[in-house]
Amino acid sequence: MTASKGRAKGTNRLPLLAQAGPVSLWMILFVTIPMLFIIFISFMTRGTFGGVEYTPSLESYQTMMEVTYFHIIVKSLGVAAETTIACLIVGYPFAYYIARKPPATASRLITLLMIPFWTNSLMRLNAWMLIFQTNGPVNNFMLNTHMIDKPITFIFTDGLVLLGLITNYLPFAVLPMYSSIEKLQKPILEASADLGAKPSVTLLKVTLPLTFPGIFSAIILTFIPALGTYVITDMLGGGKVLYIGNIIKNQFGTIRNWPLGAAMSVLLLAVTALMIFLYSRFAKVEDMEVV
Amino acid sequence: MAEKEKLNRKQKRDRRRKIPWTIFAALVYASFYIPVLVMILFSFNDAKRNYSWMGFTTEWYPKLFSFGNHDLWESLVYSLVIAILATVISVIIGVLGGIGLKKFEFRGKRFINMMLFVPIVVPEVVMAVSMLIIFMIVGIKLGLGTIVIGHCTFCIPYAVIIIKGRITGDNETLQEASMDLGANRIQTFLKVTIPSIMPGIMSAAFLSFTLSIDDVMISNMLAGASQSTLPVLILSVNRTGITPDINALTTIMVIVMLFGMVVMNIMQRIHNKREARIMAESDARIQAARLAAEEY
Numbered sequence: 001m002t003a004s005k006g007r008a009k010g011t012n013r014l015p016l017l018a019q020a021g022p023v024s025l026w027m028i029l030f031v032t033i034p035m036l037f038i039i040f041i042s043f044m045t046r047g048t049f050g051g052v053e054y055t056p057s058l059e060s061y062q063t064m065m066e067v068t069y070f071h072i073i074v075k076s077l078g079v080a081a082e083t084t085i086a087c088l089i090v091g092y093p094f095a096y097y098i099a100r101k102p103p104a105t106a107s108r109l110i111t112l113l114m115i116p117f118w119t120n121s122l123m124r125l126n127a128w129m130l131i132f133q134t135n136g137p138v139n140n141f142m143l144n145t146h147m148i149d150k151p152i153t154f155i156f157t158d159g160l161v162l163l164g165l166i167t168n169y170l171p172f173a174v175l176p177m178y179s180s181i182e183k184l185q186k187p188i189l190e191a192s193a194d195l196g197a198k199p200s201v202t203l204l205k206v207t208l209p210l211t212f213p214g215i216f217s218a219i220i221l222t223f224i225p226a227l228g229t230y231v232i233t234d235m236l237g238g239g240k241v242l243y244i245g246n247i248i249k250n251q252f253g254t255i256r257n258w259p260l261g262a263a264m265s266v267l268l269l270a271v272t273a274l275m276i277f278l279y280s281r282f283a284k285v286e287d288m289e290v291v
Numbered sequence: 292m293a294e295k296e297k298l299n300r301k302q303k304r305d306r307r308r309k310i311p312w313t314i315f316a317a318l319v320y321a322s323f324y325i326p327v328l329v330m331i332l333f334s335f336n337d338a339k340r341n342y343s344w345m346g347f348t349t350e351w352y353p354k355l356f357s358f359g360n361h362d363l364w365e366s367l368v369y370s371l372v373i374a375i376l377a378t379v380i381s382v383i384i385g386v387l388g389g390i391g392l393k394k395f396e397f398r399g400k401r402f403i404n405m406m407l408f409v410p411i412v413v414p415e416v417v418m419a420v421s422m423l424i425i426f427m428i429v430g431i432k433l434g435l436g437t438i439v440i441g442h443c444t445f446c447i448p449y450a451v452i453i454i455k456g457r458i459t460g461d462n463e464t465l466q467e468a469s470m471d472l473g474a475n476r477i478q479t480f481l482k483v484t485i486p487s488i489m490p491g492i493m494s495a496a497f498l499s500f501t502l503s504i505d506d507v508m509i510s511n512m513l514a515g516a517s518q519s520t521l522p523v524l525i526l527s528v529n530r531t532g533i534t535p536d537i538n539a540l541t542t543i544m545v546i547v548m549l550f551g552m553v554v555m556n557i558m559q560r561i562h563n564k565r566e567a568r569i570m571a572e573s574d575a576r577i578q579a580a581r582l583a584a585e586e587y
Contacts (some may be wrong), residue, residue, distance in 0.1 A: 225414060
């Protein structure tokens with residue numbers, strides 16, 4: 001099987017090396033080796049003054065299971081799950097709405113969806129903070145309409161972080177679902193209707209199963225980054241809201257416990273691998289819509 | 292008549308049923324655009340730092356261009372330099388790699404394809420940390436170089452995927468034709484292959500640039516004690532409150548981006564037209580040649 005087209009054409013391997021060489025080298029140097037190394041480091045001991053001591057131990061995995069860290073891990077998983085579910089509930093009907101428009105309109109609507117994401121993401125997060133400030137428009141509106149007696153503190157809360165996560169990752173959920181709904185062939189839906197299925201039955205038994213790869217891509221593209229972010233929690237949580245991402249980052253900054261940071265990273269890697277494995281059971285990973 | 296009325300009523304009912312969906316879609320769009328509008332609005336805020344609205348002023352724009360805020364401009368220039376370097380490197384490696392991975396079969400190809408998938412799905416913080424550890428252990432000084440490497444690592448996979456998507460059977464036919472006509476490999480690559488995938492190259496470059504210029508996590512962790520990029524600066528300024536001149540600068544950046552997008556769109560359209568014309572011409576020539584051959 002490995003007998004190749006390139007080799008079959010002649011013995012000249014130069015074009016192959018020149019074209020596939022750089023990308024292979026780059027990926028091995030900056031993806032494979034660092035990934036293997038981080039797994040290796042996670043099984044080492046923390047140095048007395050930070051850094052790593054090369055004696056194997058499960059120390060950092062034990063630390064990870066301590067109450068404080070374990071609590072953060074569970075909370076991060078929960079928030080990432082909430083983000084994903086919200087993105088699916090809002091994103092699927094939205095993607096469906098766009099996909100059912102005529103192609104020209106649909107592509108315009110997709111562009112309209114992308115444009116805001118060329119603005120600086122941090123400034124967009126900051127805008128949410130301005131909107132939900134104690135004396136911001138939302139609080140003022142609710143005070144003036146007597147919905148509340150005194151302003152609610154939204155900023156630096158888990159709620160605002162969740163809003164930031166959802167609005168930030170929603171397009172990444174919409175795009176793969178849109179492209180799988182768009183590929184859905186109309187005759188199939190019509191057949192379902194002709195055979196007497198109600199629209200709700202068609203949705204449950206035809207549309208959803210057929211667009212499942214898109215839905216699963218959406219889950220992967222929202223759940224995993226939401227689980228690993230430290231920027232959104234930093235911007236909207238003001239350092240008071242800590243998730244896995246923040247803990248990892250801190251181990252390589254002020255706290256200098258590399259093995260613990262590595263072990264937490266390995267946890268994220270494991271979650272990612274698990275999700276990709278599950279995806280591969282339903283659809284070909286290579287076909288996953290990521291761009 | 293009755294039939295027609297019935298049809299009309301059905302159409303009306305359908306239209307009425309669509310209204311809630313349109314409202315829903317409009318709300319989703321609002322959630323995307325409101326932050327952008329608020330960001331732009333607060334570039335006109337008459338306050339030292341953006342906490343709440345204090346009144347309208349346009350003074351921040353001239354203030355921005357009097358270059359009083361050195362840190363801001365330095366970080367912008369730094370971000371641009373990094374984004375340009377990362378884009379150029381990613382596009383070159385991505386184009387070569389995209390073609391190579393599509394055209395050749397070789398041992399380890401599946402592995403490389405898998406590795407290309409990693410930076411896309413693995414959380415960015417893990418990518419950043421893993422590269423950070425390697426750089427620290429090998430003893431590479433953190434700074435511009437390491438940030439560019441970090442950005443390329445997550446831009447290259449996207450570039451490769453885009454390029455792979457652009458290559459079709461046509462490209463191979465064209466390449467073979469070019470070689471048959473006596474062009475060598477390099478000439479063919481530069482004069483046939485590259486132009487035929489130009490739109491893909493453009494969108495790969497655009498995506499790499501936007502990914503790089505907006506990146507926070509990798510830039511932040513691989514920067515060391517060096518100059519910070521614009522997003523990293525914003526992240527650190529956020530603790531003390533963002534100044535309206537930053538809003539002014541990012542507003543200008545949005546406008547430039549939009550302008551770039553429009554230009555790219557127009558160029559793509561021109562390219563498509565020209566490609567169609569060339570295809571038609573070559574078709575005609577092939578036909579003529581075939582006729583001539585038959586006659587001969």
